[in-house]
Amino acid sequence: MIGGMTKTARAVCPLDCPDTCSLILTLDPQANRLLKVEGDPQHPITQGFACVKTYRYPERNHHPERPLYPLRRTGPKGSGQFERVGWDEALDEIAQRLQHILDTSGGQAVLPYHYAGTMGLHQYEHPLAFFRAIGAAELETTICATAGAAAWEASYGFPRMGTDPEDIPQARFIFLWGINSLHTNTHLTPFLKQARHNGARIVHIDPYQSLTSRFADEHIKLRPGSDAALAYGMARVILEHRLHDPAYIERATQGFAAFQETAQAWTLERTEAATGVPAATVERLALEFARARASFIRTSYGMTRHPGGGSALRAVILLPALIGAWQYPGGGALLTTSGVFPLNRKYLGGKHLIEPEASGPRPGAAGYLRPNPEVRRINMNQLGSALTRLEPPLRALFVFNSNPLVVAPNSGAVRQGMQREDLFTVVLEQALTETARYADYVLPATTFLEHPDLYTAYGHHYLSWNAAVLDPQGEARPNTQVFAELARRLELEEPTLYWSAEELAQTLLASDHPWLKGITLERLQAEGYVRLNTPRAFLPFKDGAPTPTGKVCFDPPPAVILTEPEADYPLILLTPPAKHFLNSTYGHVERLVAGEGGEPVLWIHPQDAALYGVADGATVHIRSRHGEVIRRAKVSPAPIPGTVVLEGTWWERNAPDGKGINWLTGEGLTDLGAGSTFHSNPVAVIPRSNASD
Ligand SMILES: Nc1nc2c(c(=O)[nH]1)N[C@H]1C(S)=C(S)[C@@H](COP(=O)(O)OP(=O)(O)OC[C@H]3O[C@@H](n4cnc5c(=O)[nH]c(N)nc54)[C@H](O)[C@@H]3O)O[C@H]1N2
Ligand SMILES: Nc1nc2c(c(=O)[nH]1)N[C@H]1C(S)=C(S)[C@@H](COP(=O)(O)OP(=O)(O)OC[C@H]3O[C@@H](n4cnc5c(=O)[nH]c(N)nc54)[C@H](O)[C@@H]3O)O[C@H]1N2
Numbered sequence: 145m146i147g148g149m150t151k152t153a154r155a156v157c158p159l160d161c162p163d164t165c166s167l168i169l170t171l172d173p174q175a176n177r178l179l180k181v182e183g184d185p186q187h188p189i190t191q192g193f194a195c196v197k198t199y200r201y202p203e204r205n206h207h208p209e210r211p212l213y214p215l216r217r218t219g220p221k222g223s224g225q226f227e228r229v230g231w232d233e234a235l236d237e238i239a240q241r242l243q244h245i246l247d248t249s250g251g252q253a254v255l256p257y258h259y260a261g262t263m264g265l266h267q268y269e270h271p272l273a274f275f276r277a278i279g280a281a282e283l284e285t286t287i288c289a290t291a292g293a294a295a296w297e298a299s300y301g302f303p304r305m306g307t308d309p310e311d312i313p314q315a316r317f318i319f320l321w322g323i324n325s326l327h328t329n330t331h332l333t334p335f336l337k338q339a340r341h342n343g344a345r346i347v348h349i350d351p352y353q354s355l356t357s358r359f360a361d362e363h364i365k366l367r368p369g370s371d372a373a374l375a376y377g378m379a380r381v382i383l384e385h386r387l388h389d390p391a392y393i394e395r396a397t398q399g400f401a402a403f404q405e406t407a408q409a410w411t412l413e414r415t416e417a418a419t420g421v422p423a424a425t426v427e428r429l430a431l432e433f434a435r436a437r438a439s440f441i442r443t444s445y446g447m448t449r450h451p452g453g454g455s456a457l458r459a460v461i462l463l464p465a466l467i468g469a470w471q472y473p474g475g476g477a478l479l480t481t482s483g484v485f486p487l488n489r490k491y492l493g494g495k496h497l498i499e500p501e502a503s504g505p506r507p508g509a510a511g512y513l514r515p516n517p518e519v520r521r522i523n524m525n526q527l528g529s530a531l532t533r534l535e536p537p538l539r540a541l542f543v544f545n546s547n548p549l550v551v552a553p554n555s556g557a558v559r560q561g562m563q564r565e566d567l568f569t570v571v572l573e574q575a576l577t578e579t580a581r582y583a584d585y586v587l588p589a590t591t592f593l594e595h596p597d598l599y600t601a602y603g604h605h606y607l608s609w610n611a612a613v614l615d616p617q618g619e620a621r622p623n624t625q626v627f628a629e630l631a632r633r634l635e636l637e638e639p640t641l642y643w644s645a646e647e648l649a650q651t652l653l654a655s656d657h658p659w660l661k662g663i664t665l666e667r668l669q670a671e672g673y674v675r676l677n678t679p680r681a682f683l684p685f686k687d688g689a690p691t692p693t694g695k696v697c698f699d700p701p702p703a704v705i706l707t708e709p710e711a712d713y714p715l716i717l718l719t720p721p722a723k724h725f726l727n728s729t730y731g732h733v734e735r736l737v738a739g740e741g742g743e744p745v746l747w748i749h750p751q752d753a754a755l756y757g758v759a760d761g762a763t764v765h766i767r768s769r770h771g772e773v774i775r776r777a778k779v780s781p782a783p784i785p786g787t788v789v790l791e792g793t794w795w796e797r798n799a800p801d802g803k804g805i806n807w808l809t810g811e812g813l814t815d816l817g818a819g820s821t822f823h824s825n826p827v828a829v830i831p832r833s834n835a836s837d
């Protein structure tokens with residue numbers, strides 16, 4: 145680039161990823177363009193590199209398909225036919241339609257559908273204040289993390305925290321258990337390498353061989369959904385060899401006897417039969433894990449996406465408690481660090497409007513403000529049913545920070561619902577997603593470069609502030625501005641609806657918690673990111689846990705609920721994240737699509753390929769109880785036999801049949817936390833020549 149014309153600035157990566165990177169940007173201020181993204185070399189987690197996808201953010205931010213003006217539908221839903229309209233016209237009409245629905249059907253007919261397109265608290269969570277103020281239905285945000293959260297809290301309480309990633313170099317043995325961290329948590333890798341340099345061995349436990357397996361020292365393939373059995377099998381070995389830590393168990397835990405008794409039933413033979421992991425391997429790994437003492441398990445949400453996923457995760461994360469690993473720096477387990485941020489969340493997203501008694505007098509009164517304890521709750525994994533079967537029906541859908549037509553399970557029902565002519569749909573978007581094509585109004589949204597925000601993280605202990613570094617592209621506006629404009633038109637007086645990012649950040653930081661001491665908005669603005677005052681080494685469960693009894697709970701012993709295929713659908717389909725995409729974000733960036741090979745491909749083990757007559761490169765029909773898609777097959781020894789894998793939540797248009805992978809997935813929920821079950825789909829794989837349509 146031409147020197148002098150450009151400037152550099154710092155920003156925070158807004159995406160739904162544990163790493164929450166600090167980025168160094170090169171900008172062309174005159175052209176209002178982002179030229180280049182790099183990782184901040186000063187940030188202790190980012191360590192100077194961004195990921196393969198975020199390097200491409202300039203292409204996303206300035207993508208020719210980015211909506212830049214409000215659009216009103218002119219053709220049938222899904223056709224993508226729109227006309228440009230002015231903001232005032234769009235907002236006036238949306239406010240009128242919404243007012244009419246509120247008057248005739250009440251707030252319960254209005255659903256906000258949102259998730260984590262951005263993790264900035266102002267744009268991610270605060271827009272909910274508007275919906276709470278009008279008494280809209282509450283979306284239970286279960287698509288990703290609630291099974292894991294419920295499992296974690298059942299054993300380790302709330303707030304959820306775990307081993308500090310910066311302590312990992314001190315770990316002596318590491319399980320990467322149900323996480324594809326080289327795709328999904330790339331900034332963990334330097335810490336893993338340091339641990340390895342210090343003598344730790346790294347073992348990956350996952351049904352298929354991925355980049356992470358190849359990085360690890362050993363890969364253990366297990367049957368999807370069988371982790372609780374594997375954990376119990378290991379626990380039994382550890383107990384048999386008296387390698388557990390009776391003093392820690394006595395001091396810091398409760399309910400051990402029942403756990404021990406359950407574990408006794410998991411002999412090596414039974415464990416092998418349930419998991420597919422050879423008995424000798426189970427035994428060897430259990431001994432190695434227990435003997436290292438400072439043993440660490442990095443786990444994640446992926447392994448919870450099964451009918452028994454919550455219990456499975458609980459069984460796994462109890463292993464460090466069994467051996468007392470929580471007493472040693474680097475030992476323990478990590479699912480999320482989200483609970484280390486002791487922010488004052490009382491008004492975030494208008495929480496006080498649905499929990500009024502918890503927060504004392506409300507700061508304002510408003511037209512539609514009627515906090516309703518019987519507010520309608522909709523599990524976001526069941527959007528398809530909610531749009532097609534709910535009585536009385538939903539009449540308005542507001543989508544922001546999410547792409548439900550592609551990411552939600554049961555795409556067939558979601559699409560059917562979004563096609564309803566009587567459903568008024570507004571989509572706030574940075575990309576003309578396949579969801580946006582079903583909108584009555586598409587409203588152009590700003591990106592993180594164009595709006596300020598405060599960021600926590602779920603993979604480290606740094607709080608970050610992101611300043612706007614570019615003007616909005618076209619007429620894009622932040623979510624909060626759109627909802628404030630609607631609130632004004634509905635004459636809502638609730639003051640939190642109108643808060644700026646700075647005002648919100650000030651209240652969030654207004655906490656006496658020692659971990660936030662000295663961390664002010666001014667300091668965050670000056671420094672970009674600040675580490676919380678959490679202790680180093682961080683040993684949150686050394687003596688107990690923030691559960692009701694103050695102890696780590698072994699009780700009730702986690703259930704073993706296996707993921708089973710079905711007679712007509714003998715294979716289990718996993719649909720985990722791709723390296724070059726972030727959920728469906730980036731799915732339209734051509735170079736990243738090319739990086740993923742251009743089209744979604746199904747991996748099938750040679751044994752299964754032989755069994756079902758699938759040749760390498762053949763086109764296959766994949767069928768489940770919920771639908772069918774067509775893909776090219778790649779015969780590969782990567783998956784454990786009985787399991788097929790398709791990486792990535794691709795845009796539908798990149799699939800050979802124009803149908804996304806969630807045409808195959810169902811609305812079934814996890815045992816704990818009512819979470820999604822994306823990795824437990826029974827399917828049949830049928831070569832095209834044999835498929836009778
Ligand atoms: N590049 C990239 N990074 C991402 C994302 C992305 O889309 N792309 N998404 C982000 C988001 S929103 C999230 S929630 C995280 C998710 O991060 P991860 O939890 O790492 O995501 P998954 O790949 O879904 O699951 C991890 C691994 O679990 C395996 N698995 C599936 N079932 C089982 C099982 O029963 N037992 C065991 N042991 N393993 C199992 C899968 O094969 C997969 O390799 O990643 C975040 N980071
Ligand atoms: N089959 C299958 N399905 C899955 C998964 C899987 O592993 N397999 N993973 C699941 C998981 S873990 C998750 S978390 C969900 C993720 O599902 P989503 O949270 O829906 O994530 P994305 O698909 O990345 O879509 C986010 C959208 O938000 C938009 N966006 C970003 N920032 C803003 C903003 O500031 N304002 C507005 N208005 N829009 C913005 C982006 O342009 C993007 O289109 O998907 C789930 N779906």
Ligand SMILES: [Mo]
Nearest residue numbers: 160288289445
């Ligand atoms: Mo997620």
